[in-house]
Amino acid sequence: MPDRQSPISDQSGPTAPAASGAGAPVRRLRPAQLLFEPQADTPEPERFFDLDSITDPAELLLRSTELALAFRAAAERATDFQAVAAAQLADPRRFDALSPTEIADRVEWTPDYAARMVEYGRGLLKQPRGGEH
Template sequence: MADAAPGRRRTKPAPLLFEPAAAAADPDRFFGLESMDDPAELLDRSTELTLSFRAATDRAVEFQAVAAAQLADPRRFDRLTPADVAGRAGWTEDYAKKMIEFGRDLLNGRTPAEGA
């Protein structure tokens, strides 16, 4: 994951708190944002949530890539083809190939920018 741009303060993501089932069932409720009257507070909290969701998405994608690489590992007797991985994840085969490679890089301690 990328760090904050030079000169920009890195903001710590806000904790993602789960709402009670009754609140989650109400489509107008979203982490209490709808009840905030102060626009400054609303902007701060919604920005924190945006950063948290982005960070969670980045981490989830990394875990997807690692799992895809592990499932496609040629050393496994039950390995999956990229087409099989794509079918399980709802991806195209080309995307699955990229994710498998990304996962291999992560498993080998490399980031895509570092290359092979």
């Protein structure tokens, strides 16, 4: 038999303490109303890593070159991860192994490219990982 002194929560929000008396109803607290409408943020002008604000051509060349190299490195690393994932999905030891055609369909590759990525990924998986002994 439940204790009559403790209010039963229906998980619909916080409860206020019951009024004095054992059988008093439990009062629910409501969230406070907004008294103002929050200002809508005006969209900022589009910036590309603040390159458009650099006026010195030498500095612009240096910064844009740094970004291009960083993006190339990131794209190469992402491609390696794609290849590893493709190789893992095509692993014949998996009960749900996918064919290169099925992998190609998932990521909009050609079946030939998917097959090459699977082979590349298998090569990456065979390499010892750096930093591990």
